Amino acid sequence: xxxxxxxxxxxxxxxxxxxxxxxxxxxxxxxxxxxxxxxxxxxxxxxxxxxxxxxxxxxxxxxxxxxxxxxxxxxxxxxxxxxxxxxxxxxxxxxxxxxxxxxx
Numbered sequence: 001x002x003x004x005x006x007x008x009x010x011x012x013x014x015x016x017x018x019x020x021x022x023x024x025x026x027x028x029x030x031x032x033x034x035x036x037x038x039x040x041x042x043x044x045x046x047x048x049x050x051x052x053x054x055x056x057x058x059x060x061x062x063x064x065x066x067x068x069x070x071x072x073x074x075x076x077x078x079x080x081x082x083x084x085x086x087x088x089x090x091x092x093x094x095x096x097x098x099x100x101x102x103x104x
Contacts, residue, residue: 027061051076 002009013021031037041049054076058064064074 024061024063028057031056031061 041053054074055066058074059066065072067075
């Protein structure tokens, strides 16, 4: 099962500049396909790499701005409005990524 419907994915891919995608993909490959980095990620606990993952993927590759920079659009460790449980990452004002901690 795919993460996005094919029609939604195609809509955004056709609207996105091909050079922008290529640059982001090259950055992604250079970092996340590096065997040393992969091994370090595998050997890290979730809490150890949580901020690093947000920075590596969303800031350095996808261009988000992490709090406390001015005009940020990505923050960490906010509480869920519904049940006050912590989330792992949140993009303001739109929901980006949330996964409740199973071991809390």
